[in-house]
Amino acid sequence: MHISVVGNPDASVVVTVRGNLDIDSAAVLTTTLDQVLGGRTPRVVVDLSDVEFCDSTxxxxxxxxxxxxxxxxxxxxxxxxxxxxxxxxxxxxxxxRMGVYPTVADALAAPTG
Structure with a gap:
């Protein structure tokens, strides 16, 4: 699995995940989300377009x-x-429970509330 993080001018963050998201790699995502969600009013989009598999972790x-x-x-x-x-x-x-969108652009453009 590979993760990259990109900040946007509107203070939102896009976390891109590639590969398998499973028991061997989910801790990396959890750590990354902890870091980016620790800021003021966290707004994060997780790009799953290159995720091949995801398990319960x-x-x-x-x-x-x-x-x-x-x-x-x-x-x-x-x-x-x-x-x-x-x-x-x-x-x-x-x-x-959470917003799921077809693209990152759709997720970023969705109204808050």
């Missing part, structure tokens, strides 16, 4: 990150999941 990282973002007055949004991941997010109920 990856899903847990999304839930923990989302809870941390909300506690800080911000948000965490997921963008670009493939069909497998989109179905998984729906099946486990995450699409009703």
């Amino acid at each position: 990856g899903l847990s990282a999304f839930v923990v990150g989302n809870n941390q973002a909300i506690a800080g007055g911000g948000w965490l949004r997921l963008a670009g999941p493939n069909n497998f991941l989109a179905d998984l997010l729906t099946t486990v109920g995450l699409t009703t």
Whole structure:
């Protein structure tokens, strides 16, 4: 798995994840989200367009990150999941807990509230 972080002029951050998000790699995502969500009013989009597989530890990282973002007055949004991941997010109920968008641009442009 590979993660990259890019800040935007509007103070939002895009975290791009590539490869498999599983028990061997989810800790890296959790650590990254802890770092970027620690700022003022955290607004984070996790780009999942290059994620090939995600297990329960990856899903847990999304839930923990989302809870941390909300506690800080911000948000965490997921963008670009493939069909497998989109179905998984729906099946486990995450699409009703956090925003899931087809693209990073859609996630960044979505209204807050």
